Amino acid sequence: MFMGLGRADTSKKRDKTKRHVKMSVGEANHMIFLGKSGYGKTTLMRGLVEEINIAHNMAKIPAMIIVLEKKTDHTKAEKIHEIYNTETEKSSDNKIYKKYGEWVWNYIENYIQMQNQYKEHLGMMGDFAFGVPNIIGKFYKYDDKNTFLGRQGLQPYVFPTRRFVFRPRRRKEYISMDNGWHMCKVFDGKIPYDKIPFSLLSALSNLGDQAIYAQRLKNIWEVQGIKDPDIVKGIALEYENNKSNPSATYLRIAETMYQIKNDKLFSKKDTLFTNLSTDAINVIDFSSNSDLTHEEECLIFKFLVMYAINYASQTRTPIYFVVDEVQNMLTDKNGQWAVDKILREGRSMGINLITATQYMYGLPQSLLMGASHVGIIGRLASHTDWKVLNKLIDDFEDSVEPPDPVSTYTQYEDFKKKMKFKGWFSWDKSYTDRIEFRQPQSL
Ligand SMILES: Nc1ncnc2c1ncn2[C@@H]1O[C@H](COP(=O)(O)OP(=O)(O)O)[C@@H](O)[C@H]1O
Numbered sequence: 001m002f003m004g005l006g007r008a009d010t011s012k013k014r015d016k017t018k019r020h021v022k023m024s025v026g027e028a029n030h031m032i033f034l035g036k037s038g039y040g041k042t043t044l045m046r047g048l049v050e051e052i053n054i055a056h057n058m059a060k061i062p063a064m065i066i067v068l069e070k071k072t073d074h075t076k077a078e079k080i081h082e083i084y085n086t087e088t089e090k091s092s093d094n095k096i097y098k099k100y101g102e103w104v105w106n107y108i109e110n111y112i113q114m115q116n117q118y119k120e121h122l123g124m125m126g127d128f129a130f131g132v133p134n135i136i137g138k139f140y141k142y143d144d145k146n147t148f149l150g151r152q153g154l155q156p157y158v159f160p161t162r163r164f165v166f167r168p169r170r171r172k173e174y175i176s177m178d179n180g181w182h183m184c185k186v187f188d189g190k191i192p193y194d195k196i197p198f199s200l201l202s203a204l205s206n207l208g209d210q211a212i213y214a215q216r217l218k219n220i221w222e223v224q225g226i227k228d229p230d231i232v233k234g235i236a237l238e239y240e241n242n243k244s245n246p247s248a249t250y251l252r253i254a255e256t257m258y259q260i261k262n263d264k265l266f267s268k269k270d271t272l273f274t275n276l277s278t279d280a281i282n283v284i285d286f287s288s289n290s291d292l293t294h295e296e297e298c299l300i301f302k303f304l305v306m307y308a309i310n311y312a313s314q315t316r317t318p319i320y321f322v323v324d325e326v327q328n329m330l331t332d333k334n335g336q337w338a339v340d341k342i343l344r345e346g347r348s349m350g351i352n353l354i355t356a357t358q359y360m361y362g363l364p365q366s367l368l369m370g371a372s373h374v375g376i377i378g379r380l381a382s383h384t385d386w387k388v389l390n391k392l393i394d395d396f397e398d399s400v401e402p403p404d405p406v407s408t409y410t411q412y413e414d415f416k417k418k419m420k421f422k423g424w425f426s427w428d429k430s431y432t433d434r435i436e437f438r439q440p441q442s443l
């Protein structure tokens, strides 16, 4: 897969060469991307997912891509408005069509129209809106001659997406309109009852572990493994001496069962795992579109990894987990479990982990040790980080400049401009080169 533009190997220093990463099917190629916020980690992750999708389509080897999305980015919709206004003021339709492509511009026009119509409901695109063509990269100039996309010979493009929201906070139609419309199918992600662990039940209804009702429910749910709210109520009733006037213990259990039946996160039927697809990019929407606790997000991640292991071992399908801001997942035992599991068992099953973070401090060594390739975007956060990587990567010292703190605001602005979407990439932690990372074709 195409990573971006590297330095030429020949003596012609100015020339750029396309750089690729070989992804071998049947083993895992974990990658981690480090760098301070704002230099383009999320943007790069989007580009990489597109590249993975394209590479697998061309090779006709279906792959399952699962992206955990943490945020929405309201600046994207604002930028689209700006670009729309600027272009329509200064250029003719024909010129605009020629620059962006007719369908891209039509898409943008439609989006602007919808946004005017549903003002308060739209404008919150996800960090990974694979269904929206990237007009920003086609508008902003890299230098006098090229736009960011143009420089790499790329055009705005869209990719079919399945987006899973949990206890949705706005209508699915709006979420879809924001993230690619017909290219983005939105699903209500529901966890089937039989996957709910007792610990989650207990957390959901503040059961406390010692009380009799908690013990009794644990016995039915976990020990007997009966995970159906109606049946559980029936069994709990059988414990009662006076069935027409049941005890508080029974009432608490009944209440908890009522609660999960009414919770939009759960259902008898599975609507999450059965709808994951190799024909589309799967985005797990943990942004403000979903109403989840941190524990629930980590638990869903764990379930996804368990599902992936099963799926990979049965079908030999390559699987890619893309986790931006991975440090969030590592503060919870289920999140840790999920990351550990992929690092440990992914390799033999072709389950890949691609992560990004700005925080190296406190990051488990396993994440760095387990990565085949390490990328740095913009700059590292500290000298300590530089030293850690220096121990890990053979040619680090000779290739990567230490992060010099900037001392004036102008310096900071210049540096940011100069290093945005650029950095270093270390192949197999053995060969490190400067690189301009691949731009995403979608927003
Ligand atoms: N082609 C582009 N030109 C200029 N800015 C862009 C372009 N594409 C994305 N951006 C903006 O760059 C910013 C930083 O990128 P992001 O990937 O979010 O950084 P990080 O994840 O490292 O914090 C975002 O606000 C994004 O909207």
Ligand SMILES: [Mg+2]
Residues within 6 Å of the ligand: 041, 042, 043, 324
């Ligand atoms: Mg980011």
